[in-house]
Amino acid sequence: MIQLLLSRVNTMLPGLYPVIFSALVILLAAVSLALSIGESPIPLSTVYKTLANKLLGANYLVDTIDAGILWEYRLSRAVIALCCGAALAVSGVVLQSLLRNVLVDPYILGISAGASAGAVAVAIVGVGAGALSMSAGAFAGALLAFALVMLLSRMTGQVILAGIAGAQLFHALSALMIAKSADAEAARGIMFWLLGNLSGVRWENAWLAAPATLVGLLVALYYARALDAFTFGEESAQSLGISVVRVRLILIFVTAMLTAVMVSMVGSIGFVGLVIPHAARYLVGIRHRRLIPAAALLGAVFLVIADLISRIVISGQVLPIGVVTALIGAPAFALILIQGAKNR
Amino acid sequence: MISIRDLRFTLRGKTLIHPLSFSVRQGEVLGLIGPNGSGKSTLLRLMAGIATPDQGEVLLAGEPVKAMSREAVARQIAFVAQQVDTHDRIYVRDAVELGRTPWLSMSNPWTDKDDRIVEQAMQQLNIEHLSDRTWQTLSGGERQRVHIARVLAQQPQILILDEPTNHLDIQSQLAILQLITNLNTTVIVALHDLNQAAQCDRLLMMQSGRLVDIGAPEHVLSPENIRTVFGVNMYRIDDAALPRPVLHFF
Numbered sequence: 001m002i003q004l005l006l007s008r009v010n011t012m013l014p015g016l017y018p019v020i021f022s023a024l025v026i027l028l029a030a031v032s033l034a035l036s037i038g039e040s041p042i043p044l045s046t047v048y049k050t051l052a053n054k055l056l057g058a059n060y061l062v063d064t065i066d067a068g069i070l071w072e073y074r075l076s077r078a079v080i081a082l083c084c085g086a087a088l089a090v091s092g093v094v095l096q097s098l099l100r101n102v103l104v105d106p107y108i109l110g111i112s113a114g115a116s117a118g119a120v121a122v123a124i125v126g127v128g129a130g131a132l133s134m135s136a137g138a139f140a141g142a143l144l145a146f147a148l149v150m151l152l153s154r155m156t157g158q159v160i161l162a163g164i165a166g167a168q169l170f171h172a173l174s175a176l177m178i179a180k181s182a183d184a185e186a187a188r189g190i191m192f193w194l195l196g197n198l199s200g201v202r203w204e205n206a207w208l209a210a211p212a213t214l215v216g217l218l219v220a221l222y223y224a225r226a227l228d229a230f231t232f233g234e235e236s237a238q239s240l241g242i243s244v245v246r247v248r249l250i251l252i253f254v255t256a257m258l259t260a261v262m263v264s265m266v267g268s269i270g271f272v273g274l275v276i277p278h279a280a281r282y283l284v285g286i287r288h289r290r291l292i293p294a295a296a297l298l299g300a301v302f303l304v305i306a307d308l309i310s311r312i313v314i315s316g317q318v319l320p321i322g323v324v325t326a327l328i329g330a331p332a333f334a335l336i337l338i339q340g341a342k343n344r
Numbered sequence: 345m346i347s348i349r350d351l352r353f354t355l356r357g358k359t360l361i362h363p364l365s366f367s368v369r370q371g372e373v374l375g376l377i378g379p380n381g382s383g384k385s386t387l388l389r390l391m392a393g394i395a396t397p398d399q400g401e402v403l404l405a406g407e408p409v410k411a412m413s414r415e416a417v418a419r420q421i422a423f424v425a426q427q428v429d430t431h432d433r434i435y436v437r438d439a440v441e442l443g444r445t446p447w448l449s450m451s452n453p454w455t456d457k458d459d460r461i462v463e464q465a466m467q468q469l470n471i472e473h474l475s476d477r478t479w480q481t482l483s484g485g486e487r488q489r490v491h492i493a494r495v496l497a498q499q500p501q502i503l504i505l506d507e508p509t510n511h512l513d514i515q516s517q518l519a520i521l522q523l524i525t526n527l528n529t530t531v532i533v534a535l536h537d538l539n540q541a542a543q544c545d546r547l548l549m550m551q552s553g554r555l556v557d558i559g560a561p562e563h564v565l566s567p568e569n570i571r572t573v574f575g576v577n578m579y580r581i582d583d584a585a586l587p588r589p590v591l592h593f594f
């Protein structure tokens with residue numbers, strides 16, 4: 001029965017299995033390392049024993065402090081890194097397909113900056129008078145930024161430049177709000193958060209990040225065929241029976257939602273949404289039924305590892321994760337550009 | 345059957361298509377001719393439901409296209425625009441499979457039948473050997489054949505093609521023209537070459553967004569029409585050594 005189901009899935013998605021399987025194994029390994037490595041190293045055996053205790057109700061004897069660090073801090077942090085990576089990578093895939101431009105992602109298009117500004121407006125300025133959560137503010141900011149950037153790009157025909165202008169504008173707005181309202185110490189903390197930082201996250205954040213990512217992933221998968229139909233452009237998609245306006249609207253809402261949820265927790269993290277879709281396309285091709293799950297897994301792996309690096313690269317200090325993703329992502333992006341120029 | 349009733353299209357205050365009406369018969373090949381900018385592409389986009397008219401309507405078997413869902417239209421009308429390209433490294437086989445999109449949904453997943461339809465379309469266009477090639481490695485003629493295979497896989501009743509022989513070598517041009525004229529579906533095709541257009545069942549001649557003439561090729565391709573619309577003279581060469589008369593322009 002399961003055999004039959006698996007073979008059915010395999011004929012549907014040839015070439016996906018090996019990638020999904022290896023990515024899952026690497027993801028497990030990366031999460032294990034992320035749980036084990038840190039300011040106070042915890043042996044892998046303790047990691048697995050604690051997980052068995054918590055998840056399977058086993059009764060291994062483990063140090064309660066170790067168990068506490070593992071469960072309360074490191075695991076929640078790893079789960080959020082994982083969700084965040086998957087969400088940003090899927091957003092990148094969707095935006096690149098919808099806009100027919102492989103050089104866009106939530107960060108480039110200014111959606112992340114808009115989400116940051118929205119979150120800052122709620123958290124610092126007090127917009128919404130406490131009735132709005134930071135995520136809701138981020139969502140509003142993300143949609144506003146996206147609308148503005150799309151309008152500018154329609155008028156100029158320059159998507160990327162419009163995105164840069166939008167991102168700069170919303171970064172400036174955030175800086176303005178922070179300078180006006182926060183004291184120096186708080187401002188430093190916020191600036192640190194804006195660069196992408198997973199230090200403050202707890203389980204309650206994971207309970208928002210995980211369902212949001214799952215919903216985003218499922219909606220994107222539901223529209224996989226529609227996204228495929230965009231291969232030869234918007235009009236071609238339309239002539240293949242896709243309600244272009246509706247599909248666009250839904251998927252833009254979903255990517256804005258994903259970006260907003262992530263930004264309100266961990267700040268804006270660049271290059272994941274840009275570079276991971278390329279890597280995934282390289283591995284499994286351009287059909288979205290394969291591309292979306294592959295990008296989600298690769299993004300998850302990438303961000304768990306990037307977070308690990310951010311914690312250990314300078315001893316006693318945490319580097320913003322956005323710095324790590326940029327250090328890895330920028331050269332990768334350059335390679336993509338060079339490759340693209342060669343193929344032209 | 346597709347009918348156009350009193351259709352007008354205006355873009356930013358400029359009327360690109362002046363009110364026109366005509367019907368296309370079941371199974372016929374209707375050729376659209378006219379100088380550059382005469383509105384051929386615009387009219388085809390209106391008929392395919394890509395652009396929305398500001399007056400009049402397109403009727404499919406008597407039903408207004410406006411009232412139909414995008415998907416329902418796509419099951420009846422397939423469209424290849426004038427320039428369709430992608431930067432994606434899509435495989436030829438995958439590109440042809442896109443044609444099945446309007447027939448698929450969560451409750452109607454891909455089956456062996458879809459595989460057969462795709463394979464048949466690829467055979468018809470002689471592109472089976474290109475199956476595993478990516479789009480970027482194809483020549484212009486090969487790409488055009490892939491586009492046509494895709495719309496055949498869509499299994500429409502009406503095929504709308506915008507200058508499908510443009511930028512192709514003469515052999516590819518003739519091959520595509522022959523394929524089009526031998527299809528069982530209704531075909532509406534914009535053509536540049538008037539000698540090739542003469543092989544259609546009927547011709548629709550346009551000038552500055554207006555319908556000048558519609559009818560049999562030997563009627564529409566008259567020296568008077570050619571002079572008014574294209575501003576050149578035409579001489580018809582009837583020679584027993586030729587499969588059909590040749591039009592000479594000077």
Ligand SMILES: Nc1ncnc2c1ncn2[C@@H]1O[C@H](COP(=O)(O)OP(=O)(O)O)[C@@H](O)[C@H]1O
Nearest residue numbers: 355360378379380381382383384385386387534
């Ligand atoms: N998007 C557009 N914006 C402005 N004018 C357009 C647009 N598309 C077409 N036109 C104009 O409409 C007229 C008809 O164009 P078109 O339908 O492409 O002609 P054809 O296909 O016969 O060469 C031309 O004058 C062209 O300049």
Ligand SMILES: [Mg+2]
Nearest residue numbers: 384385426506
């Ligand atoms: Mg044209």
